[in-house]
Amino acid sequence: MPTDVTEVSKPPAQVPPPLVPGLRGLLTLAVGVxxxxxxxxxxxxxxxxxxxxxxxxxxxxxxxxxxxxxxxxxxxxxxxxxxxxxxxxxxxxxxxxxxxxxxxxxxxxxxxxxxxxxxxxxxxxxxxxKVIQKFSHEVHDATQKADAAGTSAATGPSGDTPKAQLVRIQDPEISPLALAEKLLGPVxxxxxxxxxxxxxxxxxxxQREDLRNRMIRLFGSSDLHRTTVAMDDAAGRLGTYFLAQLGMNAAFGVIVGVGLWIIGVPNPLLWGVFSALMRFVPYIGAFISGILPVALAAAVDPGWSMVIATAALFLIAEPIFGQVIEPLLYGHSTGLSPFAVIVSTLFWGFLWGPIGLILATPFTVCLVVLGRHVDSLEFFDVLLGDRPPLTPVENFYQRMLAGDPDEVREVAEGMLKDRSLSSYYDEVALKGLQLAANDFARGVVTPAQLENIRSSARSLVEDFEGHDDVEPTVDAKAVNPSDTPTLAERAHTKTEAVPGQAPSRDDLPEAWRGEAPVLCLAGRGPLDEASSAMLAQLLRKHGLGARVTPYQSASRDGIRDLDLSGVAMVCISYLDITGNPSHLRYLLERLKRRAPGIPVLVGLWPTGEKVLTDATLGREVGADAYVSSLRDAVDACLKVAAGSSPEKGSPTLVRAA
Structure with a gap:
């Protein structure tokens, strides 16, 4: 008898198709074309x-x-x-x-x-x-011999070739209307x-005001502030660029004209005007304008002194104007990168010829301004603008991942010119370490890369051991209040708050007079020890001794051997804690049993929407104080050292960095 066999249906094996541009991308490409x-x-x-x-x-x-x-x-x-x-x-x-x-x-x-x-x-x-002519004659003779051989083969042994016919082309008579059009057309x-x-x-x-209002109504009536700022920014940049460039080019033309007059080149006024106009073409316009005067100098002077002097005039004047005078007068008023200037010059020169060469920079300025104010067009600012394409956090993580602490320090030193060390640690370093910790949890960071990040973080903290945590003095005149921050800069704002300073050692309580009254205990994350090292360094800079200990020293087996001599407060640092924080609760229980009289502070460094979640976790674990930034962790330790201990069960909740 046949036996019924129940087959289990399985989905067929499929190979995912290759990625193709979506409909929106194709429409964008079509609109661009x-x-x-x-x-x-x-x-x-x-x-x-x-x-x-x-x-x-x-x-x-x-x-x-x-x-x-x-x-x-x-x-x-x-x-x-x-x-x-x-x-x-x-x-x-x-x-x-x-x-x-x-x-x-x-x-x-x-x-x-x-x-x-x-x-x-x-x-x-x-x-x-002579050498070139000799070579040319040899090539010509060889060509004639080859042509003769081919002709004899084509005409046969008789060698008869058709005779050439003389053809005369006579131009038709030009009518008066055509003659007038030919003469007056170019004018x-x-x-x-x-x-x-x-x-x-x-x-x-x-109708400037009427056109402005119509543009606002057409493009930005729903957000009048952003549209107005964008239009003012574009008008200000274009106006500044044209007026400054017009003045600089006119001065360049005057210097060229006077210099050529002194040298003795004929028609110096013509070449001065020509040089001023050609200098609107970025980078190469001034040098191109010097070709004709140099050629004319060679035609006028029987010797070579006038040619050398004319070439030296252009080779000296343009670098001085372009590299010295222009940056001093109006700096980077256009906001364009040199690469963008070159690409835009080639593009608009191809589209509109010589006029496009002059209009390339203004057009590109308009695109960069749009990219700075319209979220969907930010790629224009990234591709063509002169501001850093990566945020400080992204740049920190990328350089840490590459194991390049020198560039990390260079960028950090630039940022420390207008912010404090605690602000840099909170707003850049901790967030960059969080990106690394998240990628390691996802399995995209290898152990070797993680070790690079750890060593780079240790090196960075050591490099700033001698840097004071104070607000730097910033020249208000050097800051442009109308400068529009990028979208990335608006997402990572700068905080100027700096923690206070501990009282003198004699004014501190007895428990806080040791060499390291604060124990900075790292969480069990792969990079929590780096954040603990930053906290310990900031505490030392504000008058409180601190030392760092790894998470293993407070584990179930290591808690008995944990050295708590001279410790007046314990600070636990976590870059990220998700899910059920039972291990943190058990860690606090072990610390309370080991040292019941020592207050414990838990630092959870949240970002964005995680602030409320981490605050709830801080309450659940039962810490004496909870903070969300290194700055506030230092302030909390200073308050405890001054005798104002936080009330147990009421964590100190502060805003996130």
Whole structure:
């Protein structure tokens, strides 16, 4: 008889498919491609509008100045635009007259260049030229032989080849309208662009407040504060950049023009204006502007002294302006990294040509400002901004994980210039150690990496043994109150509170006069001993002796041998404690039986939403005091040392770091 067999259904073995971009990512990519294509194909429309917007930023201070002297809105705008038109027209007239004069002297310059090259050909350049010509002739002869062999094979033994026919191409007669278009087109097009820009500038300056309110209503009516701050930040950065850059470039052009006049290079006014305009192109614009003056100096001077002096003028002036004067005057006003400037210059130069080279920095500034105020666009600030991409906590953990205590100390010393040591330990070091402890609990940190973190933490504490825990003196003038913190900086605020100082040894109670009246007992976590070492160091800096002991010394087997001589208080440190804290409760029971008269403080260093949870745990374990920061742990020990013992059963609850 057939036997019924009950088969157990099992899910089929599946291989997870590879990750592919989601719908949102694809839509974002598509929108980005469409925007770039629109900017490229619509550049004839966008370039005048963008130039008008940027010119309005430059003319806005002039309009405000004229309005302060009671000139009125419309007359102030018209006067500012006429002033800009006069400046643009003057620059164009100077360039035109200088170019015309230069063109008239070109035959003379050509003769000088020919004589100079003739002299060079008699020297080493001539020898090199002979070698190149010989090589070229050999290549040419070999090519002719190969062509002859191919021709004979194609035409056969008779060698008949078709005769070449003379073809004459005659240009059609140009009509008067086409001739006028050919002559006036190159002039009419720039004039049209200038006219459009000036008309748009007039309306932008007349309706600034109305356009601002419309932008706020369109993009940020739900958060007026953030939108207003973002717009003010963008306007301030762009205005500062353009005014400072305009002044610096004008000064650079004046110095170049005067220097070329002293050297004797013809048309120094033309090259001064050209250098000032080219310097709007970051990094390379000033050096590119020096190519033509150097070439002209070579064409004018039969010798080489003028060429050397002209090249030295540009090679000395630009580094002084770029590396010394600009940082002193307005520093990093744009907030861009050098890499972002280079990439944006290449990108906008590809899209819009020479105009894009000039507009690259302002556009990138706008993107960085958006990234600093809009959460979903923060990647612009990370990629293009000049501020550190990692938070201090993330940087601390990353360097600890890599076993690089030197860089950790370097970053810490920079932070200690505007915060106390206890503030740094609470807000950076402890949180970084918590990240490491959490990753170790998840199994992503290897034992070797954990040992790197331990040794780096010990080294860091030892390095700051001689650093006092005091609030540093910060120059208020060096702090920009309008500077907008990053999203990471807003998540990790700075606390300035510093613990007090213990009274003199003679004023302390007898139990607190020993070498180490505070015993800092580490929890059973892998990095709790590091937090105990930080607490012990801060206690010593505030006048209370302290020593660190590992968790094993207070275990069930080690509690009998725990040295409590001279101990007036025990501080237990936990970076993290989750679940049922029974082991902490049993540890406190062992300590109470071993030393019933010694108060015990439990430090749980919570973050964010864990504050209330850890506070509840502190009550459950029955400690004499509970704190959530090293700062408050030092304050609690100082209070106990002064004689104000915390009431048992009422833990001292303080805010988290």
């Amino acid at each position: 469409v925007l770039i294509a629109a900017l490229y194909f619509g550049r004839e429309v966008f370039i005048p509008l963008v130039l008008a917007v940027l010119l309005s930023f430059v003319l806005a201070p002039v309009v405000n100045l004229l309005r302060r002297i009671k000139l009125g809105r419309v007359p102030s705008v018209i006067a500012a635009v006429l002033l800009a038109l006069a400046v643009i027209g003057g620059i164009g007239a100077v360039i035109g007259t200088q170019v015309a004069g230069l063109a008239g002297n070109l035959p003379q310059y050509q003769a000088t260049v020919q004589k100079k090259f003739a002299g060079l050909q008699q020297g080493w350049l001539g020898e090199a030229n 009419f097009e720039p004039l049209t662009t200038v006219g459009i820009v000036l008309v748009v500038v007039v309306f932008l300056l007349l």
